[in-house]
Amino acid sequence: MLKILYISPENTVGTLSYWKKAHELNGNHCRFVTFYRTMSGYNEDILLNLPFIASRPWYIGFRRWMVRKTEGRESHANLEGFPPVWNPPQWQRYLWRLRERFWKPKISRAIREYDLEDFDVYHFEWGLDFFRNAEFAKKMKSKGKKIICHYHGQDLRNRGVIPEMDAISDLNLTNELDLTYMHPNLNYLFLPYDVLAFDVKQSIGDPLTICHATTNRIIKGSDLIIKTCRELEKSHGIKFVLVENQPHEKVIEIKRHSDIFIDHVGELTWGYGMNSLESLSMGIASATYLNDIYEKFIPDHPFINIRPDNIKDVLVRYIEDPELIMQKGKEGRKWVEKYHDYRNVVRKLYEYYREIGIDI
Structure with a gap:
């Protein structure tokens, strides 16, 4: 049995919960530590509640x-x-170090209380340690762990x-496929989701x-x-329904x-994320922007591909053909189950584990 620990600022879009389920389904022990509570209400495991960091609008602003x-950018x-x-x-850098002085007592207490040094594999989400000097990760590395x-987008891009x-x-x-073009040693993995938790949509609404x-x-x-x-x-x-924050x-x-x-x-991000996985799992036709590279990477994808210069025309085509909407929804559910259900994604992760010498 492997002991696997995820360390992340937050349980972004609930992904850590799916990894935990996937590892435990395969007989391994898994925990995850988060710095602060996610604003969207996803489950927490070991929550540190650290100050001076958040995903709330005031902090992002x-x-x-x-x-x-x-920095002029x-x-x-x-x-x-x-x-x-x-x-x-x-x-x-001085500000980060000052913030970490406030953090250190809480982090040290959690390390002792939850035996966080007693794991075999450490996933650092966003490529972040508890500290910017990576002192915890360095210590675990010295012990042979x-x-x-794991990078998710803005962490590497920005x-x-x-x-x-x-x-x-x-x-x-x-x-994120585009990130594989930004790092010489970055491996792609489909985002995990609990696809089977949803029933498939059976009819078009009115309106x-x-x-x-x-x-x-x-x-x-x-x-x-x-x-x-x-x-x-x-x-x-x-x-039209807009859902925001x-x-x-x-x-x-x-x-x-x-x-x-x-x-x-638009082109600030290439493909799709958890929002699409949720809608595809429900059998809802899903539209996003896929550039030529992404289209070649997932040639059997079920997405309605939209761009800034054709979004209205493409949507009109589907609005005027409800049967096409239903067809896209059914295709989407089959596709997302094949590639994104956490029960399948974890198999690829374990292939990567074996490549770096983890016996699993």
Whole structure:
């Protein structure tokens, strides 16, 4: 039996809960530690409740302002480098060290209370240790433990790798295809989800409903989506539902009543994420932007591919053909179960484990 620990700022889109289920289903022991409670209400395991960090709008807004004022760039702008490297001004490093002084007593207590040094494999989500100098990861590495860094998007695109972590990582993972073009040693893994937890939609609503959920309007291209769907409300009598910064349970309930779900449009991010996995699992036709590279990577995908220059025309085609919507929904459920159900994704993870010498 392996003992596997995930360390992450938050249980982003509930992924850590699925990894825990997957490992335990295979007879292994798994825990996950999070720095702060997720705003969307996903389950927690070992919650540290650390201060001066959050995914709430006030904190994100402050970070954007700080990057704009001190580095002369937008926080969502991609960094250069292969890989991009975290290299902030010295005064920012001082702020991180100061924050970590407040954190250290809580972290040290959790390490003792939960025997966090007694695991075999350590997954560092976002490529982050508890500390920016990677002192905990370095200590585990010195004891012969396996170190895995898992990148999810903005961490690598807009922050860059933490050099101390990158230097000791035995395996780098991502669920974002574009990131594999930003790091010389990054392995792709489909995002895990509990697909079988949902029933498949059986009919089109009256009126036909299009839904879009967002926590970041810039990344998702939400303003264009909203504008387009408001126009379609007037021209085609559809109902448009915008879900923004809501608890996860409420988001799921709203999605259940939609007929088409729009993930994102635009080129700041390439493909799809947990939002799409949820809608596909429900048998809901799902629209997103896939560039040519992504289309070749998943040629059998079920997505309605939309771009800024064709989003309205594509949606009209489906609005005027409800049978096509139902067909896309059924195709989506079969596809997402094959590639994304956590019971299947964990097999690929274990292949990667074996490649770095983990006996499983």
